[in-house]
Amino acid sequence: MAERSFAKEVEKLRLGDGEEFAGEGILAITKALLQCGVGYVGGYQGAPISHLMDVLADAQDILGELGVHFEASASEATATAMLAASVHYPIRGAATFKSTVGTNVASDALANLASGGVTGGALLIVGEDYGEGSSIMQERSHAFAMKSQVWLLDPRPNLPSIVKAVEDGFELSEASNTPVMMEVRIRCCHVHGKFIAKDNKRPAITVADALETPRRDTGRIVLPPASFLHEKEKVSKRWPAAVDFIKSRKINEFFGPDHGAIGIVMQGGMYNAVIRALQRLGLADAFGETDIPLYVLNAVYPLVDDQFLSFCEGKDAVLVVEEGQPNYIEQAFAAMLHKAGRDTRLVGKEYLPMAGEYTGQVMLDGLGAFLRAEAPLLLSAEIRAPNKQEQGEEIPDLSRVVPGRPPGFCIGCPERPIFAATKLVEQELGKHHIASDIGCHLFSIMPPFELGATTMGYGLGPASASAFNSPDAKRRSISFVGDGGFWHNGLTSSIGNAVFNKNDGVIVIVDNFYSAATGGQDILSSRADNRTKATKHPITKAVEGMGVKWLRHIDRTYDVGKMQATLKEALTTEESGPKVIVASSECMLNRQRREKPLVAKAINNGERVVKPKFGVDEDICTGDHACMRLSGCPSLSVKSLDDPLRDDPVAHIDQNCVGCGNCGEVADAAVLCPSFYRADVVHNPSGWDRFLDRARGAVIGFLQRRRESRRLVFADA
C-alpha cells in the first residue's frame, strides 16, 4: 500500500459531463484518460508521477467498472512494451513514468513501438523531474522524442490544458499512427486546480475483446524489410499527418496581438513563468493578456515550419524560451529561418541560461534583458532603466550561517543501522570501494555516513562494481541495491551478472518491503496482502535461483552487531563468487502509517500495548556526539543544558522517536556510552504488570531511600 492514499480523491474520477473537478494535476490526468476511453494503463512509480500510479492503484474499482486494465509494471520498459497492445488493435493505451530516468529504461521498447507505429492511440505520460527538488541527472526527454520520432506534447501547466493535451494526444497518435509523449513538469503534476469534467467512456474495444479476436500484420513488426519501410513511412506519412493534425486542431496557441516588432516562442510548460515575468515587466495583466505576440508550443515535436515562419513575419526579433539543453527547438527554428531566407533575428540562449531551471528570477532577468535590447520602448522608463536601488541597510549574507539540509533517512529508518554497521566495519577493516544504487539507501552518501562512490542507475549498484573483480586484490568491493531496484532490473543485471562473471564482491540488498523512495508502492517481495497483486515472493529465493551460493538473510536490520558481523564475514570469507546479504526490515514511514492508528485504537480500547521510546541521560552524556556520527536520525539531536559547567550541547531524543532501537544498538556495537536508555511504556497494564511494578517499586524505592538518606541530596541535581 502506498504512502499516500487517494481512496477519497478517486471518487472525483466518477464526475460526469459539466461537473467541476478540483484537485491535483495527476488526478486530472487520470480523469482525462478515462474520459478518452483508455483501454489499459501501466507505468512505473517515481516522482513526479508516483501519485499517478497511486491514484490508478486506488481507482481499480472504477477502472474495473469501465473495463480498463491497469498494471503496476515491473519497469518503464515493461510499461512501454505494454503499449504493443495498441499496435494492431484500435485500443487506447497509456504508460507513465519518471523522465528522463524512466525514458532511458523504456527506450528499447519505445524505439520498437515507434518503428512499427500504432493503430490505437498510445500515450506516454512522462513526469519531467528537472530543476529544484529533482533527484536525478539533469537531461531532457526531448531527445528521446527526436531520435525515435514520437511526438512530444508540453502543455501549458494548468488543469484544462493538460486534460486537453491528453485528449489531443490520443487523437494525434491515431491520426499519425505514432506514439505520443506528453511531458508534465514536477510542479505541474502537483498543481492544485480545476476543470470542467466530461463523462467517462468505456473503451470501444477492451483488451478482453482483443484477446478474443487476435490480429497480426507482418508489416508492423520490426524486422527487415518492414523496418526499412517504417523509417520511410515515419517521414513520408506519419510526420506530415502529425503536422496537419497539430495545425488543424490548433494544438499550438497564439496570444497577444497579431503583429509586433518582437515575439516570444515558448514551450507550453514555460507559459506561466513567461507571463509572470511579463506581468512584472508591466507587459501583461493577471489573465495573461499581453502586448507581446506569444507563440506557445503545446506540441514541441514535431515543429510546424510554416506556423513558425508566419509568426516571424514582420518581426525584427523572436526570443525562444526553451528550458534545458541542447537547445533543439531554437536550433530547428534558426535553421527554418535560414533556409527560408528570413532576416528575423532569432535569440534564445543569449538571454536565457543554457543550463538549469528557468525559475521566476531567471525568466524575469532573461526576458527583461531581451526586451531592453530589442524593444526598449515597450517598457516603462523605470523598468527600462531602473534607478539604482536605495542603499538601505545591507542585508547580511547568511550563506555561511544556514546549514544545508539535504534529504536523509527518516526517523527510525531500517536502513540507518545497515550503514552504521558498514561504517563500523570500515573502521575495523579499512575503507572499501562502495557502489550505491537508486533509492532511499543512496542517502548513505551524505553525512554522517559518507559511504558510496557512484550511482549508475536503478538496480545497477552491483553491476557498477563489476569491474572491481581482481584476483590480485586483497579487498572486496561492497555494493548496495534496494528491493525496488532489485526487482526492476537488479536481479538479472546485477545479481545474474555477478554470478555469471564470478564476481567476488559483497552485495547488500536493502529490503524494506516497498518501493519506498517513490512513495511505498508494493513490489514482488512486499509482505503486505494486496488485493490485486501477488506479493510475498522472497528476494532470497530469487537470489538463490540465480545461483548465488553465499547468501545471508538478516531479518532485523536494527541488529547492528549482527549486521556488522555478517558484513565482516562476507568481506573476509574464503568462499569465492558473490556474497549476498539480504537485509530486511519494514520501511518505518510505511510501518508507522500502518501501525500508528492500530496502536492508538488498541490503547483506547484498553488493550495492553507496549510502546518503546529512547532517551538519553543528560548527566551521563558528555556531549561528544559520537552517536550522531553513526545515526543522523532527525529525532536524535543536540540540546543545550542550562548548566554553566557544561560547554557542549548533549544528545537528546525528541517526542518523535519511534523506538526503532538503532540508538541503543549502535551505542552497544560501537561501544559508545551508557547514556541511552530504552523506555518501554506498558499502556493498560495487566494485573500482573501492576503487581510486579509495585513489588519492584517497593524494593527499588527501599534501596534508593537507604542510599539517599546517607548522602547529601541536592534539590535540583
Added chain:
Amino acid sequence: MLDRASSSRADGKTGDGGMIKLAILAVGGQGGGVLSDWIVDVAERNGYLAQSTSVAGVAQRTGATIYYIEMCPDLNPGAGRLPIFALSPSQGDVDILIAAELMEAGRAIMRGFVTPEKTTLIASSHRIAAVSEKIEPGDGRASSAKVRETAELASKRFISFDMEKVAVESGSMISASLLGALAGSGALPFARESYEQTIATSGRGVKQSLAAFAGGYEGARGVNKAAETAAPPPRKAELSAASPAGPDRLVDGWRHLTARVERLPEEVRDMALRGLRKVVDFQDEAYGREYLDRLERAVERDKAARGFALSVAAAKHLANAMCYDDMIRVADLKTRSTRGARVRREVGVKDDAVLQTTEYFHPRVEEFCGAMPAGIGRYIEERPKLAAFIDRRINRGRRIRTDSFTGFAMLWLVGGMRRWRRALLRHKVEQAHLDRWYDLALDTVADDYALAVEVLNTRRLIKGYSDTHVRAQSKFDRVLSALPMLKGRPDAADWLRRLREAALKDEKGDMLDGALKTVATLGE
C-alpha cells in the same frame, strides 16, 4: 490586509491583479503539505481563486522543502477566465513567507524570497538541527541570533515565536500553529472563523489542531503588539539557595564548605558553588575540600584586574575533571530516585502506565581494570595476554533492566563502590592526569596569564567513553603539545584557543592536525 492589493491597477491591464504570493519553507515531515492544503481551502472559502504547488518526492525525506501558493480575488466570477498563476516563487516577489523552522527562514532570506518592501515573514523560532550541525564533537549549531537579526532587516514584518512548542503543548502538529500565526498576522484578508472552519472540516485531530491554531493566532497577535521577536532566555539555571537534604553531620559539613566558597572573590563564587556541588555529589565532602584546596591555588595566583578569569575557568574545569565518567558514576546516576521521575516525565508516561527501562552497557577490560584496586588493575594491564583473556569474557553488550530487581540491584551495588573509589585504578589515573594539567596551567600564570586560562579551557576536549574518550585524550594531548612552540608569543593564548576549536570540529582531529602544522611554521 495587504497594502499592495489596494494599489493594484483598477483596469487590471497590467500587473498581477492583486495576487497574493505565499511560500512555505519546511523540513520534510513537518506537514507542509497539510498547511498548504489548508491555506488553499481558506482562500477558496473566501471566494478567492488559489493554486498551490509543491515538489514532492524523495527530496522531501527530512530535507528542506518548499510549497508555493498564489491566490487572488475572483475578479469576474463566472466569466470562466482564470488568472495565470506561477508555479514557483520568485526572488523579491513573495508577500508572505512561512518558515516552519528558524534556519528555513534563513534559507528563504538567502534565496531572496524575503524582501523588506514586501514580505511578511512568519517563522517558528525553534530549531531542528541539520546533520552537519549535530555531528561536530563540539557545538556545531548555526547561530539563531544571526538569522533573527537578519530576518528583522530583510522582512517588512517579522513574526517569530516557538510555534512547535505551541503545537506540541496542544497535542497537534506545527502546521496548525503556523496556520494560526498566519491568521493572527492579518497578512491575508480573511477572518479567523474561516480558518477555523477549514480545520474543523479537515477531519482528524480537530480539537487539538484548533487549540494549536488558537495558540499560534494569539502568539502572532502578541508578537505584533510587543514587537518582540523572542530573544532566547538566558541559559543559566539559578542555583537553589536551599541547603541539600541529608544527615545533620553532612549538612554541617556542607555549610563549612559553602562558607569557604563565600570567602572567594565574588566573580568566582557562582561557578565554584556549582563545581562544589558537582564534586560532592560525585564523591563526598572530603572530595569537595580537595576541590576547594585546588581552586584556592588558582585564586591565590589570580588577578582582580583580569576579572578572576583564571579562577572561574579553574572552578569549572576542575569540577569536570574531578567528576570523571566511571562505571560507578554512571551506575549511581542511573539508580537515583530523581532519575526514574525524569524518565517518566521525558517519555511522557501517564500515571496508570507501567514503565520498563533498559540500559545499554558494553564493558571492556579497560573499565574492568579501572574498577579494580590500583595494584590489581595495573597488574592486569601490564599483562596483555591476561587482559585479553578477561576482555574475551566481559567485552560484550549488556542490556540491564533497571526496573527489575536484579538489574537495579546490580547497578545499585556498582554505584555503592563509591566509598572505595579513591583506591581504584581509574581514580589514580585521573588524579595524575588532572595534577599534570592543573600544575601546567598554574605554572604558566606568571609568564602568560591568558595562556594559563586557555590551558585550563583545553579540558573541554576531554569527554566521551571508551574509544571516544581515548580520541579525546589524544586531542587534548595534541593541543597541549603545541605549548612549547607557543610560549613566549604574544598571541599564544589565541593560538591555543584556535587549536582547541579546531579539535572540536571533527571526530579524528584532522582540522587540529592542520592547525598544528600551521603552529609549527609560526617560528620560521
